[in-house]
Amino acid sequence: MxxxxxxxxxxxxxxxxxxxxxxxxxxxxxxxxxxxxSLEIKSCQDCKMISLPADVRIVPSSSRGLHYIAGDGLYVRLQVQADSNTSKGEQLFCFPLS
Amino acid sequence: MWLLNSDTLLVESMGNSASNNVFTLFEDSLKPSSSSSGAWNAVKVLYHPCIKKRNKDLADAWENDIGVHPLTFPSKTCLELLLILSLSNACLPPSLRCMNSFQVINCLSSNKG
Structure with missing residues (x-):
């Protein structure tokens, strides 16, 4: 599991x-x-390691706002250093689907 | 339909949860098969389903708003799009599926490996 x-x-x-x-x-x-x-999730049955993309780094000791939502999961807020130059500018579109 | 937060990066790893069954529909596109992980650039899509008189008041208001640009597609295309939207919506953690009165999905735009 x-x-x-x-x-x-x-x-x-x-x-x-x-x-x-x-x-x-x-x-x-x-x-x-x-x-x-990286993130490492270790349970008694399994250990999962998730590596982040090279341009994304989690700021040490920045975890905050830990809470659990029933039926949803465990929430943690993190501060992240990410290269924003690789993303395109903010775009906004609006149209209704008929 | 609104597109925003184009600076979003999603890192996901699928466990053996029920949502895997939904993702298998898109296995030939960007999503990984079950139990793998990956990162994607993404855009947040907010939408209102407006078929069968759902959200009729809102649809009427938008139709009369000159700031809104309607795009007309065949109804089959709209239904297929709505199916994809609702399946993707169901894959999000429940607390992220709605924003105000909008339904939400994360539309993956490119693979980050």
């Missing part, structure tokens, strides 16, 4: 939202290690 991991990073905001999705009871406890270049 493996945990699903969802990490949404905003390059311009230099922020990240990490969600460990619904750890299953049989997998608890889960150890989460955050290093600048």
């Amino acid at each position: 493996e945990e699903s991991v969802f990490l949404e990073i905003r390059r311009k905001m230099q922020s990240g939202l990490l969600i460990i999705r619904e750890p299953k009871a049989e997998n608890l406890p889960v150890d989460i290690s955050v290093t600048p270049a």
Whole structure:
């Protein structure tokens, strides 16, 4: 059994939202290690290492706002250093679908 | 439909959750097969489904707004798009699926490896 991991990073905001999705009871406890270049999720049955792209680094000791949402998962906010030059400028479109 | 947050980077790793079954529909595109991880540049898409009179008041208001540009597609195309949108919406963590009254998806734009 493996945990699903969802990490949404905003390059311009230099922020990240990490969600460990619904750890299953049989997998608890889960150890989460955050290093600048990787995430490691270790449960009693499994260990998963996720490497970040080379231009993205998590700021050490920046984890905050840890909370659990039932049916959803474990939420952690992270500060991130990401090269924003590689992203295109802000674009906004609006059109209704009929 | 709104597109925003084009500076988003998504790093995802699939476990053996139910959402994997949805992603297998798109295995031939950008998404990994189950239990692998990857990173993608992404754009957040906010949308209102407006078929079968859903959100009719809003659709009517937009139709009368000269700042809104309608694009007309065959209804089959719209239904296929809505199917993709709703499947992608269902893959998000539940608390991220709605923003105000909009449905939300993350549209993957390019693979970061």
